[in-house]
Amino acid sequence: MVRFKNRWFLVELIPVCEQQRVSTRLDAKQIWAALKEGIQNYFSDVGWGSVADSLTVKYFSPTTNICIIRVARDHHHVARGGITLLDSINGIRIVPYVIHMSGTIKHAQLSTIEYNRKVIAQYRARAQTPASYKDSYDEYLDTSTQEIESLHD
Template identity: 80%
Template sequence: MVRFKNRWLLVELIPVGEQQGNPTRLEAKQIWAALRESIQKYFGDVGWGSVSHSLTVKYFSPTTSICIIRVARDHHRVARGGVTLLDSIEGIRIVPYVIDISGTIKHAQLSAIEHNRKVIAQYRARAQTSASYQDSYDDYLEASTNEIQALRD
């Protein structure tokens, strides 16, 4: 039996302009559609044909604007190119930032959880709250960690 080898892209979609600081109202299927358009625009039908069977947005958090994208190992450069060339999704201007590329979902999960903790710490620093302060971010961190850990290949 042959195993399909994938790459997992951890991407932060940083909102620009009036959406900055507010949770985005995007969904995984909108991100997938924008990726499809970007890949078709910049890499043509051949580029889209190479990644279309394996490209999947497995996770998206509107609070921290991170998503986990799965793509076949042989064509992950096309997917990454499509991600970095995105400038807007559904009219929301964004700047994509590829945080990590990993070979297993486990490493993508660990990177996502670590990144979520850093972003929440930045939110708390802006609000000037102490680390021991209980707020909705604690609930979010627990819920997002459980959701990320529940992802399966």
């Protein structure tokens, strides 16, 4: 029996305008639709046909704008191009930043948890809160870690 081999992308979707960061929330369906549209625009129906069956957004955090995207290994270069060429999602201008690409979900999960902690540390540094200060980000880190660890291929 042959198993399907995938590539897992960890992507941060950075809003261009600070007002958009606060006012608008994205979701996984919107990201998937924008990827579909972008791949069809840049790689035509042949490109979309190569990744259509396997492209999924497995995780998205509106707090940190981090998502995990799965695609089949054979055509991951088409998906990577589509991710890189994204410039907006539902009118929200973004800059996609591919943080990590891995062959297993486990490595994607570990990278996501680590990157989530870095982003939250940056948020706390910007707010100039002491290290011992308890805030809502502690709860977010706990719930997001559990959510990420529960992902399955």
